[in-house]
Amino acid sequence: MPELGVLLILVIVFALAFDYINGFHDTANAIATVVSTRVLTPTQAIVMAAILNFAGALVATGVAKTIASGIIDTHIATETVVLAAILGAIAWNLITWALGIPSSSSHALIGGLCGAGAAHGGFAAVQWKGVISKVIIPLIASPVAGFVLGLCLMSLITYFFHAAHPRRAGEVFRNLQRLSAAAMAFSHGQNDAQKSMGVITLALFTHHVIATPDIPKWVIVACAVTMALGTAAGGWRIIRTMGHKIMRLEPVNGFAAETSGATIILIASYLKMPVSTTHVLAGSIFGVGASKGLHTVRWTVAQRMVTAWFLTIPAAAAVAAISYGLLHIVGL
Numbered sequence: 124m125p126e127l128g129v130l131l132i133l134v135i136v137f138a139l140a141f142d143y144i145n146g147f148h149d150t151a152n153a154i155a156t157v158v159s160t161r162v163l164t165p166t167q168a169i170v171m172a173a174i175l176n177f178a179g180a181l182v183a184t185g186v187a188k189t190i191a192s193g194i195i196d197t198h199i200a201t202e203t204v205v206l207a208a209i210l211g212a213i214a215w216n217l218i219t220w221a222l223g224i225p226s227s228s229s230h231a232l233i234g235g236l237c238g239a240g241a242a243h244g245g246f247a248a249v250q251w252k253g254v255i256s257k258v259i260i261p262l263i264a265s266p267v268a269g270f271v272l273g274l275c276l277m278s279l280i281t282y283f284f285h286a287a288h289p290r291r292a293g294e295v296f297r298n299l300q301r302l303s304a305a306a307m308a309f310s311h312g313q314n315d316a317q318k319s320m321g322v323i324t325l326a327l328f329t330h331h332v333i334a335t336p337d338i339p340k341w342v343i344v345a346c347a348v349t350m351a352l353g354t355a356a357g358g359w360r361i362i363r364t365m366g367h368k369i370m371r372l373e374p375v376n377g378f379a380a381e382t383s384g385a386t387i388i389l390i391a392s393y394l395k396m397p398v399s400t401t402h403v404l405a406g407s408i409f410g411v412g413a414s415k416g417l418h419t420v421r422w423t424v425a426q427r428m429v430t431a432w433f434l435t436i437p438a439a440a441a442v443a444a445i446s447y448g449l450l451h452i453v454g455l
Contacts, residue, residue, distance in 0.1 A: 128202070128330070130202040130203065130206065131202050131326055131327070131330050131332070133202075133206055134202050134205050134206045134209065134322070134323070134326040135323055135326070137206060137209045137210065137213070138205075138209055138319045138322050138323045138326075138346075139319065139323075139345060139346070139349045140209075140213065141209050141212055141213050141216070141228075141232065141318075141319055141322075142316060142318075142319035142346050142349040142350050142353065143349050143350070143352060143353035143356075144213060144216050144217065144220075144228070144353060145216070145228040145315055145316075145318070145319070145350060145353060146176065146349070146350040146351065146352065146353020146354040146355075146356065147220075147353045147354065147356040154168035154169060154171075154172050154304065154308070155404075156300070156304070156372055156376070156377035156380055156381055156404075156408070157300055157301070157304035157377055157381070159372050159377070160297075160300065160372050160373060160374045160376075160377045162297050162300045162301060162304070162374055162377065163301065163304070168304065169354065169355055170355070171304065171305060171308060172304075172308040172311075172354050173351045173352070173354040173355040174308075174351070175305055175308035175309040175312060176308055176309075176311055176312035176315075176316065176347075176350050176351050176354045177312060177347050177348065177350070177351035178309060178312065179308070179309040179310060179311065179312025179313035179314075179316070180312040180313065180316030180317070180343070180346060180347035180350055180351075181343060181344075181347050182313055183313055183317070183392055184317060184320065184337075184338040184343065185317075185392065185393070185394075185395035186313075186314055186317035186318070186321070186392055186395055186396065186397045187317035187318070187320035187321040187324060187338050188321065188324075188336065188337075188338065188395065189253070189257050189321065189395045189396070189397055190232070190233070190236075190317065190318055190320075190321025190322060190324075190325065190397060191320075191321040191322070191324040191325040191328065191336040191338070192325070192328075192336045193250060193253035193257055194233055194236045194237065194240075194249070194250060194253060194254060194257075194258070195236050195237065195240035195248055195249055195250060196240070196244065196247075196248045196249075196250060197325065197328060197329055197336065198329075199240060199243055199244035199248045200240065200325050200326070200329045201243065201329060202326055202329070202330060203239075203243070203447065203450050203451070204236075204239045204240055204242075204243045204447065205236075205239070205322055205325055205326045205329075206446075206450065207235070207238075207239035207242070207443045207444070207446040207447035207450055208232065208235035208236040208238070208239040208240070208322065208443045209232070209235060209322060210235070210442070210443065210446040211231070211234065211235035211238055211239065211439045211440065211441075211442035211443025211444075211445075211446055212228065212231040212232040212234070212235040212439050212443070214439070214442045214446075215231040215234070215235075215435060215438055215439040215442060216228055216231055219431055219435075227262075227399030227401050227402055227432060227435050228315065228318070228399075228401075229314075229315060229318055229397045229398065229399050229400075230258070230262060230399055230432075230435045230436050230439070231435050231436075231439040232318050232319075232322065232439070233254070233258050233397065233436060233439075234435060234436035234437065234438065234439030234440040234443070235439045235440065235442070235443035236322070236443070237249050237254065237436070237440045237443075238439065238440025238441060238442070238443035238444040238447075239440075239443040239444060239446070239447045241440070241444065242443070242444040242447040242448065243447060257395070257396055257397065258396075258397065258436075261391060261396045261397075261398045262398070262399065262402070262432075262436075265387055265388075265391060265396075265398040265399065265402055265403045265406070266399075266402040266403055266405065266406030266432075267406060268387050268403075268406070269383055269384055269387050269402070269403040269404065269405075269406030269407035269410060270406040270407065270409050270410035270413070271410060272383040272386060272387065272407065272410065273379055273380055273383040273384075273406070273407035273408065273409070273410025273411040273414075274410035274411070274413055274414050275410075276379045276382060276383055276411075277375075277376065277379040277410070277411040277414035277415075278414045280375060280379060281414065284375075292375070293373070293374060293375070296373075296374040296375040296377075296378050297374045299374075299378045300374045300377045300378040300381065303377070303378045303381035303382045303385065304377070304381055306381065306382065306385035306389075307381040307384055307385045307388075307404065308354075309385070310384075310385040310388035310389045310392065310400070311388065311400045312347070312350060312351075313388070313389070313392045314388050314391060314392045314397065314398060314400060315350065315400055316346045316347055316350040317346075317392075317397070318397060319346045319349070319350075320338050320342050320343060320346045321338075321397075323342050323345075323346070324336055324337070324338050324339070324342060327339070327342075372408075376408075376411050376412075379407075379411045380404065380407040380408045380410075380411045381404070381407070383407040383410065383411075384400070384403045384404035384406075384407040387403045387407075388400055388403055391403075399432070402432060405425075405428055409425060
């Protein structure tokens with residue numbers, strides 16, 4: 124087996140760093156609603172999310188295979204290209220985290236791969252068919268699906284429970300929200316941790332360390348552990364946005380949003396689509412809010428989030444292309 128060169132080791136280290144940042148950046152996806160409704164304390168929620176993110180990361184590799192072989196031509200995916208892609212994604216994640224804007228770590232990484240791949244081999248190096256079918260369409264469809272499912276589920280709950288005693292119904296949905304938050308944390312780990320697995324596998328494959336782009340067991344475990352550690356660190360700026368700034372959440376709202384979001388993400392993982400857990404849950408929260416009337420949702424927050432979503436892929440691609448140039452300047 125070929126030796127792991129310095130550049131390949133850097134790819135693995137930075138991919139795990141991205142996985143860690145993804146963990147604390149996207150912790151809000153799993154726990155913002157359950158914390159804002161005070162069903163769980165922040166500490167309880169983070170521990171639960173870390174454990175279930177780890178469990179979710181261990182159970183599937185379909186999304187990782189999409190990242191490893193469906194975004195850019197594997198023949199041009201040198202260690203420099205992959206490293207530049209990761210640097211672009213990390214930079215965008217840190218910028219949006221500092222501003223408290225929920226953006227997509229998944230699409231930051233995909234944008235990074237496209238930008239670095241194009242910088243190395245031209246636009247033909249990007250597998251546009253795969254990007255459109257596996258990334259762009261789900262990018263638009265998944266939050267819309269979350270919105271529609273959240274709207275429908277919350278409307279059904281309102282219809283069937285409108286005559287229930289508020290205190291009794293509140294206690295029922297407090298218990299149910301513990302389950303929905305757990306499902307959201309598990310689905311987040313299942314979809315998001317696979318992105319780092321995919322880029323590490325891509326680098327190992329192009330360096331001929333592995334013969335096929337199948338995910339090695341040690342990569343699965345390393346990424347699962349790293350994401351769990353990142354989740355445990357927490358991402359409080361984004362938690363405040365997701366849990367408080369979109370709408371005022373009650374346990375019933377949190378249950379409907381998390382159930383809707385987890386359902387969409389689990390379906391996407393089954394279809395091997397790297398969706399944004401942030402987009403999906405935010406769409407679900409907006410749908411839940413819209414069921415009570417459009418005035419209950421702070422649409423200015425939605426505007427900021429949607430702007431960040433659409434900027435993510437081109438912005439991360441641009442930073443990755445610049446990173447690729449700088450790596451060549453310094454001799455990497």
